[in-house]
Amino acid sequence: MPAITEAQVEAVRAWVVAIPAGRVSTYGDLAAAAGLTNPRQVGWILRTDGADLPWHRVIRASGRPARHLGAEQLARLRAEGVLAIAGRVDLATYRWRPTGQTR
DNA sequence: ATCATGACTCTGT
DNA sequence: AACAGAGCCATGA
Numbered sequence: 834m835p836a837i838t839e840a841q842v843e844a845v846r847a848w849v850v851a852i853p854a855g856r857v858s859t860y861g862d863l864a865a866a867a868g869l870t871n872p873r874q875v876g877w878i879l880r881t882d883g884a885d886l887p888w889h890r891v892i893r894a895s896g897r898p899a900r901h902l903g904a905e906q907l908a909r910l911r912a913e914g915v916l917a918i919a920g921r922v923d924l925a926t927y928r929w930r931p932t933g934q935t936r
Numbered sequence: 937a938t939c940a941t942g943a944c945t946c947t948g949t
Numbered sequence: 950a951a952c953a954g955a956g957c958c959a960t961g962a
Contacts, residue, residue: 837959859945874957877943877959900942
């Protein structure tokens with residue numbers, strides 16, 4: 834069986850979808866919310882099965898977008914009302930934390 | 937089984 | 950603040 838089950842993938846997808854517009858979340862938070870132990874698994878899931886998700890609301894713990902996404906993600910966030918200062922999002926303001934609403 | 941790569945994060949320098 | 954190293958887990962060759 835695969836190391837990452839569909840249940841885990843669905844959990845991550847559900848959390849990403851649950852992020853409100855104008856807010857962002859980090860890989861680490863999503864990993865914890867979905868029951869994953871490693872943020873890299875979240876990255877893998879988004880790369881593999883996240884094409885149809887609002888992945889632009891998922892950023893790194895540094896407040897910076899994922900490496901290959903770069904400015905495009907910041908532009909998308911800015912269009913939703915997330916102001917990026919010097920290429921980084923103010924996590925203290927925009928970070929959204931899973932509150933257990935979907936389970 | 938081993939090695940390299942990757943949408944990450946932490947800690948130390 | 951910037952850079953490097955290590956830890957972490959999954960995948961593909």
